[in-house]
Amino acid sequence: MRGRVGEAKAPGTARAGSGGGTLRRYAAVLRAFWAANLEEELQYRANFFASLASTAFWLVAALLTAGIFFRQTSTLGGWGFWEVATLLGVFNTVAGVVEAFLRPNIGRLVQLVRQGSLDFVLTKPVDPQFHVSFRRLVVWHVTDVVFGLGLTAYALHRLDRVPSLESVAAFALALGAGVAIVYALWLALMTLAFWFVAVENLAVLFDALFESARFPVSAYPGPLRFILVYILPMAWITTIPPSILTGRMGTEAALAAMAVATVLLGLTRLLWRVALRRYTSAGG
Amino acid sequence: MAEPASGPAVPTGLSTGLSTGPAFPGRPSSWRERYWALFRTAWLVDLQYRPAIAIWLVLGLAQPLVMLSVWWSVAGEGEVAGYARGDFARYFFALMLVDQLTLAWDIWFVDRWIREGELNYRLVRPINPIHEAIADNLAYKAGSASLLVVVWAVTAAFWPAVRLPVDPLRWAGALVAVVLAGGIRFLVSYVHGLLAFWITRATGLFELHYGVSLFLAGRIAPLSILPPFAAAAASFLWFRSMLAFPVEVRTGAGATLDGACGGVGGQIFWFAAWLGAYRLAWSRGVTRYEGVGG
Numbered sequence: 001m002r003g004r005v006g007e008a009k010a011p012g013t014a015r016a017g018s019g020g021g022t023l024r025r026y027a028a029v030l031r032a033f034w035a036a037n038l039e040e041e042l043q044y045r046a047n048f049f050a051s052l053a054s055t056a057f058w059l060v061a062a063l064l065t066a067g068i069f070f071r072q073t074s075t076l077g078g079w080g081f082w083e084v085a086t087l088l089g090v091f092n093t094v095a096g097v098v099e100a101f102l103r104p105n106i107g108r109l110v111q112l113v114r115q116g117s118l119d120f121v122l123t124k125p126v127d128p129q130f131h132v133s134f135r136r137l138v139v140w141h142v143t144d145v146v147f148g149l150g151l152t153a154y155a156l157h158r159l160d161r162v163p164s165l166e167s168v169a170a171f172a173l174a175l176g177a178g179v180a181i182v183y184a185l186w187l188a189l190m191t192l193a194f195w196f197v198a199v200e201n202l203a204v205l206f207d208a209l210f211e212s213a214r215f216p217v218s219a220y221p222g223p224l225r226f227i228l229v230y231i232l233p234m235a236w237i238t239t240i241p242p243s244i245l246t247g248r249m250g251t252e253a254a255l256a257a258m259a260v261a262t263v264l265l266g267l268t269r270l271l272w273r274v275a276l277r278r279y280t281s282a283g284g
Numbered sequence: 285m286a287e288p289a290s291g292p293a294v295p296t297g298l299s300t301g302l303s304t305g306p307a308f309p310g311r312p313s314s315w316r317e318r319y320w321a322l323f324r325t326a327w328l329v330d331l332q333y334r335p336a337i338a339i340w341l342v343l344g345l346a347q348p349l350v351m352l353s354v355w356w357s358v359a360g361e362g363e364v365a366g367y368a369r370g371d372f373a374r375y376f377f378a379l380m381l382v383d384q385l386t387l388a389w390d391i392w393f394v395d396r397w398i399r400e401g402e403l404n405y406r407l408v409r410p411i412n413p414i415h416e417a418i419a420d421n422l423a424y425k426a427g428s429a430s431l432l433v434v435v436w437a438v439t440a441a442f443w444p445a446v447r448l449p450v451d452p453l454r455w456a457g458a459l460v461a462v463v464l465a466g467g468i469r470f471l472v473s474y475v476h477g478l479l480a481f482w483i484t485r486a487t488g489l490f491e492l493h494y495g496v497s498l499f500l501a502g503r504i505a506p507l508s509i510l511p512p513f514a515a516a517a518a519s520f521l522w523f524r525s526m527l528a529f530p531v532e533v534r535t536g537a538g539a540t541l542d543g544a545c546g547g548v549g550g551q552i553f554w555f556a557a558w559l560g561a562y563r564l565a566w567s568r569g570v571t572r573y574e575g576v577g578g
Contacts, residue, residue, distance in 0.1 A: 050485060050488060054488065054491070057492060057495060058495065061495050061498065061499075064499065065498070065499075065504055068499070068504055068505055068509070068510065069354065069355075069358060071509075071511070072358060072364045072365060072509065073358045073364070076354065076357075076358070077357065196335065198335060198336075199335045199336055199339065200333075200336050201336050201339050201340065202339070204339050204340060204342070204343045205339055205342060205343075207343055207346075208342045208343040208345075208346035209346070211346045211347050211350045212346070212350050212353075214350065215350070215354055219353075219354050219357055219358075220353050220354065220357060221353060221356055221357055224353055
């Protein structure tokens with residue numbers, strides 16, 4: 001069984017790896033995936049309003065939570081209220097990406113492995129990691145992204161800060177790097193499914209970790225701060241991007257974030273390959 | 285639908301359900317027997333899902349730990365509204381324990397029972413499905429409580445800040461408060477699930493309830509740190525009764541005996557109120573249930 005799955009995958013990866021048309025081909029596949037998803041999701045338009053209401057509710061809840069801390073203190077880890085608000089906007093944006101892309105895709109990996117339906121993915125002529133990562137799109141969570149960025153922009157306005165074009169570009173890069181880090185964490189976590197087939201709710205571990213990203217990393221006691229920067233890299237996701245916008249950090253922080261993201265993406269790609277070799281399909 | 289395993293002694297299909305199987309032919313089982321069977325099943329299912337339960341536990345501890353860490357930094361070497369670092373540690377560790385002991389996830393099951401027709405075979409059983417849910421809760425809490433007490437004892441051995449005063453009266457009071465809080469949270473969760481008889485987004489509504497409880501049940505900060513109107517709303521509604529009050533009794537944060545008696549009174553009131561809501565929702569809902577998907 002192991003051998004057969006491996007062979008079935010081989011032609012796909014071979015073609016995917018061959019030269020210049022690859023990128024265009026993958027872009028076309030992605031378009032096809034999303035067009036299909038969009039058509040499906042548009043049947044449930046009421047979901048849009050539910051998503052909108054839930055986004056607004058949780059944003060207000062996040063601001064009120066910060067407000068409770070700021071009743072007792074004027075700064076949180078050296079950040080003022082509206083600075084924390086720029087971070088909450090970024091948190092909401094990343095959370096939206098998680099719900100739109102990661103949970104419905106890579107989050108289902110455990111089920112695919114357990115039920116053996118990963119076989120169907122492996123036989124398709126695209127890279128299995130690509131297929132498992134981008135097949136689905138829950139478009140409604142775009143509201144989280146829009147409202148999140150909106151909050152960040154509004155908070156900057158309240159801070160009377162007009163960021164330079166350069167720092168907006170650096171912010172965009174850092175945010176992209178943050179999303180890539182989140183993706184790498186999800187992939188690494190879900191890849192554990194190949195070893196621990198019985199654990200259904202691995203994704204919950206990410207949710208637990210992500211709770212810590214609601215505050216600037218400087219608001220944590222020393223040892224935790226170290227962990228959140230160097231071991232469980234949450235600081236790179238929600239602390240670094242807004243720091244660039246508020247001028248707390250220079251644009252070069254974006255480069256560091258991209259370096260971290262690149263390393264993590266590379267490592268998880270490796271992990272994914274090792275894990276896939278373990279896969280023997282449910283029947284095997 | 286499940287056929288009775290064997291029941292030659294009993295005339296009709298439906299009435300075989302009144303026995304627990306061949307071991308007690310033809311005799312309606314006692315409540316003790318029924319609960320023992322339900323509890324045992326739930327316990328064995330939980331054992332099967334040990335790793336998954338451990339992961340849910342991690343999620344349950346994450347939010348209070350984040351809050352504790354940030355308050356710890358804010359308090360620094362001083363105090364915040366009368367709370368020093370150690371007080372925050374004691375409060376949030378007690379909160380984690382009480383939260384796990386009173387946790388109720390029944391909304392997710394009941395909502396699915398109703399929307400996907402899984403209620404059908406539960407309705408033909410000779411026992412109200414709520415007893416299955418209660419037995420599930422007892423089994424889960426017996427398991428997680430024993431684990432948590434060990435975790436806490438180990439933590440307290442190394443970290444004096446989370447140790448709790450030894451005072452039999454306080455422990456007894458905390459036990460009563462925790463049991464009542466567990467009852468209230470169970471009923472709140474179950475009743476929200478029953479709303480699926482009428483609406484398709486019962487789980488969404490419960491999410492909102494959770495969002496409000498973050499503030500009013502004392503998950504973000506002890507209620508005395510909240511703005512006065514929020515603390516008042518928490519006491520006026522059931523939110524304090526379902527989590528913050530038992531935590532206060534346990535940590536002894538400004539609780540007098542009179543205050544504790546009043547708190548228990550409030551808990552009994554809200555338990556009764558949600559029990560009434562359950563009876564109403566169940567009797568009204570089940571008559572309009574159409575058994576989709578069955």
